[in-house]
Amino acid sequence: MQERRPLSDVQINKALLRNVLAAPLWFWGLVLLLALVVAAGAGAAGWMFNRGTGVLGVNRPAMWGFLIVNFVFWIGISHAGVMLSAILRLAYAEWRRPMVRAAEVLTVFSLMTAMLMPFIHSGRPWRLAYWAFPYDFARGIFPNIRSALIWDPSAVFTYLISSSLFILVTLLPDIAVIRDRTTGIRHKIYSAMALGWRGTPRQWRLQGIAGILLSAIILPIFVSVHSIVSWDFGMAVSVEGWHATIFAPYFVIGAVLSGVSAVVTLMALMRWLFKWEDHIREEHFDAMGRLLVVIATAWFYFFAMEFMFGLFTLEPQEVALRQLQVFEWPWSALFIIFILTAYFIPVPLWLFRSVRRNVAAMFWISIMVNIGMWLERFIIIVPGLLRKQPFTFVWGSYRPSPIEIIIVAATFCLVALGILLFSKVFPLVPLAEAKEGQILADQIKVGKKTIPAVMREE
């Protein structure tokens, strides 16, 4: 990139390992605060296990509420990691360097958090065993493998394993650097994790190949995960608005939009908290902003197609659902907030270079997008269930209970806590990438001007 300040390897190590080697006081204060909220969420979940799912707001006909919405939301956020890391790595995008690790870590923690949601929602998480074992050993009755609800954990866990492996492979050189700067038990642990990394040419070559291979392998998994999540809904013929052929790519592109926005949020926080202005620069926000314009517009296209085809047949039930989503209180207000915050406010703002290069503006806009994307899932899931039958005998609405609200709030703190603790153990900006970026930076003289340049060996 063009605005890179020349930094030595020592300066890079010092800045990026500051938190790993000696975390400041505020760090532990923040950890404590987040842990308290997570504990409150765990308490709320425990209360629900004890008292039963009656303490949740879900009831007939809407049996899926905040927790399932939150599940889809966090699965969506998890798409940031692969999108940025694998695709930009395969495309040799130079500006990917400072944010790939944070994106990958965000993937792992949001996946873990997402998977908590259906288990909590079930009210009986100990029955988790039935996902793998027969309901009834004597008669050998297994879970229905023809149900998308069974495919879901398979896809998500595959994604979780492959993403973790991906992080581990890219972490190896950095772990070795930390190993060489620690003593005692920490040194021993990092030595074990570094798998004998010495930075020989062969090791670098293998690490590079592994990174590229894993990128290519993870991409189909990444697409399959949210496709299958979409089929949790799309395979249901009986729920109006869900049985749409576009759901799989629509969910995937929506996930990418919310995930990449979440990475922007994370980038801003990393820049502010860890004072990494030399590494996470305005030009990186600029590049992310441009990428988000493309992703958001693609998402809007899929949204428009989904909505238009909902009205295409003009079937009374489908029209009633759209009317509920768009014109009836409180869904109408939520719909307006959703469409404004997910597209119509952020995209025009991102068109301005000054906005894209304003870290605070990008931070708040990225949060705004994710408010919109959370509401999008809410508006898809709950109104669909409220209108799922032509002769619904209960016309009640859905109102989240305090238990659900606390659990959902706690999930945000859980992901933040996970990333924060990770940053105490490993650097959130890859050292190797930062150093390689320095090596590949160059300058070219064209006429009287000296222009920043980048070296490409392939």
Next chain:
Amino acid sequence: MHEPRDGRHAITETLPETPQEVTEKVLHNHLATGPLFRVAAVFCGVLLLLGVVGFILRVAGGFDDRTKWGYYGAIFFYILTTAQAAPIVSVAMRMAKNHWRRPLARAAELYAIVGVLNLLIFIPLLFVLPSAAGRRSLWLDGAARMNAGGSGWPPLAPHLWIALMLAGLVFLGLALLYTAALPDLATVRDHSTSKRHSMLRRLTLGWRGTPFQWRAHRAALGVLGGLYFMFYISTHSFIAIDYGVALVPGWKDSIFPAFQVLSSLQSALAITLVTMFFLRQTGGYKEFFYVDPFWALSKILLATTILWFYFWWASFFTFWYGRTQAEQNVLQLLMFGPYRPLFILAFLFSFLLPFLLLIWNAVRKSILGPTVAAALVLAGNFFDRLRVYVASFSVEDIRAHQLESVPAAHLPDGADILIILGALGGLVLFYLVGTRLVPVLSMWELKEYLTLRRIRPFLKTHVRVMAKPE
């Protein structure tokens, strides 16, 4: 010059060393017309004439029987999704600021000229498309007034509006081509005499390459590219719905417009690759079309090929799993019934065979490999257009709630075959004529590249260093 330079094994680039050499070599090819060109032009001209005969025969049969226009509609959609879509390759790669686009940008956007032919082909299809009144249509009012028998909304929908969209797409394509070629036309002007010189003097609007002109040029390309992109997506989506989905009762397939856009993107890449191959082999541009553009384009072709499967699967799987009678009948019509052979061919050529070829880097990183895969994709898209549009046009009762019975396969007659041959001949002929009007290589972009690129030693090898002025 044509082979990688000694000691620079990592760099496969074979471009001329200086901007002057670029001008000389491109102009030399552009200003000369070889015998092969003349033979190809005459052959395509004859095919086009045969197509006109076929068209007259088809018009003589009237517009009432939509089934008979199925192949005509399919060939229109084939050109729309291949040649007419090709400029999007140039637009998208220019937006992404890829350097490898520079040799192929003009070859792709030159296909905008074929849009004029396709616009002419489209006109009769306006008479084939039934009124929106009383049937399902994206132009909502038509269906809403099912019993009242009213007309669509906005007025004259869908006919007027899709015609305007298509005309807009053609116009924007030509505007984009003209704007992008302006500096090169000025170069040709300065190297030609007499009639050509005076014509180009008027066309180039006094282009001298001043800093202001370059700034305006860059801004115009950005605006036109953005507009073209929006028209491209919306035109493909709407026209595919009106001539495909809306004509088959029960076919509620929200991914189909996106599938059509994706198919067109895949075929646009494919036709660009095939064109590059011909320009390299027969056009005298071997050193400009070296392996890098083929390699880079084939990666995107692989991605779109995989996405083709993904989009198809998302549609098929939802219908298959849904198990409703309406969905099963649509699957029968489009995939497993009378048009099953076409579906199998489309699946093989649009996805399976190119996928199996392109997953290998050795194939991608060659000249022939991507070209063969691209040719397969072009064939696959042809079968796919026939499958979708011949089937859609063959449904008689388009006002039913769902497809009650699957119509028998409609086979092409003599007129259909003449029309298909003529349209393909016309496609190539229009492109050939275009190469005589505008240089087929974007000289100014290549020269800009040479200015921004350096080759420098690095450790034991040489590397390419690219300046990033923005």
